[in-house]
Amino acid sequence: MDERTEDQNLPYSVFAKACPSRGTLEHVTGRWGALTLGALHEGSLRFNELRRRVDGVSEKMLSQTLHALERDGLVHREAQPTNPPRVDYELTPLGHEVAERLIGLIQFVEGRMDYVLEARRHYDATRGAR
């Protein structure tokens, strides 16, 4: 059944369905999670700044993403009880570490896109045109 849990006897394994790390990973690597972490890694931002920076995100998704990241302890929410309200979001130390690794992965992939696109061209030429 779960031979996988055997060969990787890690405390929390994404390979285990019921493991909470699966969820956190998805918050981190999901489209909006990744972009949000990327944006906040450069500095703290307010809600609407973030919304502009992470272009294409809706209020709902940004709000949802921020809640998930905050709940996971990756983002800190600083609300000032002023009027109009001002809320700043920033990464926690852990959030920064996660963001660094994520950005590393992203930049690695971006740096190989030529190779990837070439592979795609080849794949499409061999598979499609036959």
Next chain:
Amino acid sequence: MDERTEDQNLPYSVFAKACPSRGTLEHVTGRWGALTLGALHEGSLRFNELRRRVDGVSEKMLSQTLHALERDGLVHREAQPTNPPRVDYELTPLGHEVAERLIGLIQFVEGRMDYVLEARRHYDATRGAR
């Protein structure tokens, strides 16, 4: 000018909506993509082996995932024209490099799950119970 515009001048940026790296990243970090890369990083596997290893994946999703990764040049498909057919999947060198970074991220997060779970508990206690 904001840095996003700069980003868009860079070769391939996930921050640009229309950039193909966004797609590749999603193949890599998506649930099945990540698990598939993780499984294959330990060695080549046949279709049904993979299916058993990546527990919970349906034929359709595995097939789809494999195609996407193969098309991106991360997975190599080795089909033998025997009967019954035998097909082996293995990571390409690039696939291994991507997998390593991805696994690094995953293990980092897994290693901090105690912190994350504690953050969740705190968040739920402060937000939920009011």
Next chain:
DNA sequence: CAGCATCCAGCTTGATACTG
């Protein structure tokens, strides 16, 4: 400004059945 609640279109996904 900073959000939450609601609705619903559509994409993703999983089951099932079938092919080579």
Next chain:
DNA sequence: CAGTATCAAGCTGGATGCTG
């Protein structure tokens, strides 16, 4: 074994409207 085809269901996510 190694897939493809099809279809229904469910979840994702965007648009809209409203609150403090």
